[in-house]
């Protein structure tokens with residue numbers, strides 16, 4: 547088996563960490579991340595390169611479904627290790643070819659500062675292009691969920707929207723979400739932590755119980 551060479555040890559943000567702050571040039575001007583979309587959820591995603599096929603399908607997917615992110619009060623922000631001129635050319639090219647407009651900022655991370663800060667540059671996959679990462683950052687600027695995909699596999703927009711909504715529902719209703727959960731489906735009530743809570747759980751006839759530790763309920767939105 548081939549050994550993997552450790553090229554650089556970087557401290558990547560992990561779930562629960564404060565989202566690292568940075569300044570960057572984007573297609574919508576210069577931003578300081580801590581001031582961007584204050585009080586809202588942020589979905590920050592990287593793509594390997596402008597003018598490439600898989601990236602074009604993914605960015606178009608974000609653009610086409612932007613209204614669904616708006617409904618969830620989430621702002622989108624993209625990133626790649628390309629210049630802002632390349633981004634502008636690509637945005638315009640896709641609009642001319644397909645009518646789809648990338649109406650969200652895309653970071654021009656030419657110096658790789660943000661890519662490195664967020665572990666989007668994974669040198670054993672590529673030393674020059676960011677992998678396909680998605681960071682879900684809550685209104686308190688905490689990293690809540692991270693996805694990393696390699697260069698040759700596109701992401702799934704349904705899953706990106708599903709987990710964003712799942713995080714929000716979990717926070718709001720203090721519940722957990724089972725395998726493949728989607729809006730409208732039953733949610734998991736946290737397991738009891740004391741014997742009193744256990745008795746309460748056993749007596750509760752409104753819950754769908756597989757056992758005392760796995761109980762579901764309908765959510766009234």
Ligand code: BEZ
Nearest residue numbers: 594595598599600601697
């Ligand atoms: C693509 O988006 O098609 C792509 C970009 C970089 C490497 C491989 C594929």
